[in-house]
């Protein structure tokens with residue numbers, strides 16, 4: 008990949024220069040006053056990003072999958088029942104993780120590109136009375152956004168802890184942890200949080216921490232155990248150094264830099280920018296005559312789009328787009344992976360980045376002998392971007 012390529016995949020994304028500078032700094036000691044302050048600030052600011060008034064943040068070296076694993080390890084005891092509202096590949100991964108810790112898992116599925124109906128979810132909650140329910144706010148394999156607010160409210164009604172996989176959503180898609188009654192939200196650094204890969208992030212509600220404290224069985228995973236991590240997070244929040252396992256110092260400094268940028272923009276402005284950028288991209292794909300995976304427009308995510316190749320075009324389109332310096336991703340859902348592509352539009356993404364992407368897609372389609380009005384996608388995107 009050339010140094011000037013534009014990375015428009017669902018993570019890692021394009022990172023802000025200030026974030027990359029933090030990555031390249033000489034590494035201070037993890038117990039130095041400067042680092043203690045940076046880590047404490049990052050933990051405090053995470054609450055503002057998750058819109059969680061009283062959540063307990065965790066920042067641990069690892070990827071998004073580790074964040075999911077940690078949530079499951081600390082909340083599941085053998086024989087607990089769990090409901091997984093599946094919208095694709097990553098929801099199914101959550102089901103596998105929960106099973107690994109001994110949960111009896113009910114997976115609710117819908118056709119690719121849609122979300123199980125609230126009736127189906129309610130029925131499963133009523134019959135299994137699960138300890139927890141997981142939803143994937145944005146399923147990166149399908150570009151489908153679930154209605155987390157509604158699903159979390161249903162979960163609460165039936166006494167289930169509501170666990171949200173926010174890996175492709177948090178800090179981009181609208182999310183209000185306290186207001187929506189979400190107990191656990193996990194994410195990773197390399198998506199809308201805007202930090203290179205390597206941090207597993209979680210925000211636990213007081214109720215989720217009580218559920219952890221009330222466990223009868225020890226957490227069967229040493230590295231994941233909150234008993235090891237909670238005192239560390241609390242210490243840094245109180246601006247005291249502490250040690251369980253060496254923190255990824257530069258990544259935490261980069262997180263501090265990125266959270267400053269995110270909160271400098273403001274969460275409401277950030278949600279709006281993501282909505283408009285997504286709408287612009289999705290309007291462009293419509294104008295080009297391309298069909299999208301989500302089965303209705305209201306299910307389309309604000310952070311990523313999944314688009315079918317039109318007839319006569321295949322995955323060689325990706326290489327053509329790349330030859331114009333824009334990197335987009337292929338399909339991920341096993342049964343239809345070769346039939347669609349995905350474009351991430353989150354974090355620092357600008358109107359200019361989006362137009363460059365739409366332009367490169369148009370040029371790729373043109374070179375694939377697909378018939379369309381050249382410029383129609385750009386024009387549709389421009390119409391929406393006027394409002395940015």
Ligand SMILES: *Cc1c(COP(=O)(O)O)cnc(C)c1O
Nearest residue numbers: 070071072097145147174175195
């Ligand atoms: C990327 C992603 C994951 C996995 O994160 P990794 O950092 O790759 O482990 C999980 N869930 C969703 C929704 C994702 O987008």
